[in-house]
Amino acid sequence: MLTFIGLGLFDEKDISLKGLEAVLAADLIYVEFYTSRLMGTTLERMESLYKKPVHLLLREDVEQNPDWMLAAKDQNVVFLTGGDTMASTTHVDLRIRAHDLGIETRLIHGASIISAVYGLSGLQNYRFGKSVSIPFPYTSARGNRVVTETPYDTLLKNKKDGLHTLVFLDIHPQNGYMKVSEALQLLLEVENKRQEGVMSDQIAVGIARAGSDDVCVKADFAKNYEHFDLGGPLQILVLPGNLHFLEAEALVKLAGAPKSILKTDP
Numbered sequence: 314m315l316t317f318i319g320l321g322l323f324d325e326k327d328i329s330l331k332g333l334e335a336v337l338a339a340d341l342i343y344v345e346f347y348t349s350r351l352m353g354t355t356l357e358r359m360e361s362l363y364k365k366p367v368h369l370l371l372r373e374d375v376e377q378n379p380d381w382m383l384a385a386k387d388q389n390v391v392f393l394t395g396g397d398t399m400a401s402t403t404h405v406d407l408r409i410r411a412h413d414l415g416i417e418t419r420l421i422h423g424a425s426i427i428s429a430v431y432g433l434s435g436l437q438n439y440r441f442g443k444s445v446s447i448p449f450p451y452t453s454a455r456g457n458r459v460v461t462e463t464p465y466d467t468l469l470k471n472k473k474d475g476l477h478t479l480v481f482l483d484i485h486p487q488n489g490y491m492k493v494s495e496a497l498q499l500l501l502e503v504e505n506k507r508q509e510g511v512m513s514d515q516i517a518v519g520i521a522r523a524g525s526d527d528v529c530v531k532a533d534f535a536k537n538y539e540h541f542d543l544g545g546p547l548q549i550l551v552l553p554g555n556l557h558f559l560e561a562e563a564l565v566k567l568a569g570a571p572k573s574i575l576k577t578d579p
């Protein structure tokens with residue numbers, strides 16, 4: 314049996330009781346921390362709670378060589394991830410591969426950043442459009458700095474439909490964890506090039522360290538990117554579309570947004 318377990322948002326204590334029971338009963342424990350990360354814990358602390366070794370999988374172990382899962386044909390193997398377990402396409406792919414190998418699978422869910430964002434910001438889940446990830450800029454074969462424009466295109470499309478855009482921020486082995494202020498600067502850079510004009514009065518909502526005692530939620534105009542000094546990772550960004558008056562009220566009262574947004578359409 315291969316059990317996919319979501320660890321929740323911040324530290325080793327965010328796992329569900331059902332998840333912990335499955336880990337304690339497991340023969341082999343694997344975890345990946347490249348799609349998300351529990352910033353409030355370490356592998357050592359997890360091993361001390363589980364009283365067993367925890368094997369850290371790299372992206373290539375999950376996406377290219379998932380041979381480790383073959384043991385699940387006749388042993389109890391658990392695969393741990395930050396957040397909820399299937400909130401990433403790569404995990405669904407892994408489950409399908411296991412199914413094709415004749416391995417039985419089950420899911421034990423954990424709190425996800427996706428629903429935490431609704432709660433922390435007051436923005437309503439049915440008013441979100443397609444979500445997007447912002448990667449760090451990279452250097453092309455010709456030596457040019459390249460800023461990916463897909464996130465900006467997704468924002469344009471969602472804005473046209475009046476919908477909010479959830480923006481996941483890059484976790485990169487060398488560059489580290491992207492911050493909300495960096496993501497906003499990248500979007501403003503694309504806006505300057507494209508001259509579409511959507512960012513001039515765009516509100517942004519930054520959330521840092523959801524699930525911790527030190528959670529930070531801040532709303533302001535996106536052009537004031539330097540105001541988004543939210544502290545350490547992980548961070549996530551929402552670019553709201555049309556605001557319902559309750560959403561606007563929540564952003565002003567719970568996230569410090571400028572009161573001028575209260576004049577938006579119901």
Ligand SMILES: C[S@@+](CC[C@H](N)C(=O)[O-])C[C@H]1O[C@@H](n2cnc3c(N)ncnc32)[C@H](O)[C@@H]1O
Pocket residue numbers: 322323348349350394395396397398399400401424425426427480481482483484520521522523524547548549550
């Ligand atoms: C690709 S998502 C993976 C979602 C995860 N499977 C889940 O269900 O929560 C990872 C991104 O979500 C954001 N994120 C995840 N956990 C977070 C947290 N506790 N606080 C703030 N942002 C978080 C970060 O931008 C991070 O790069």
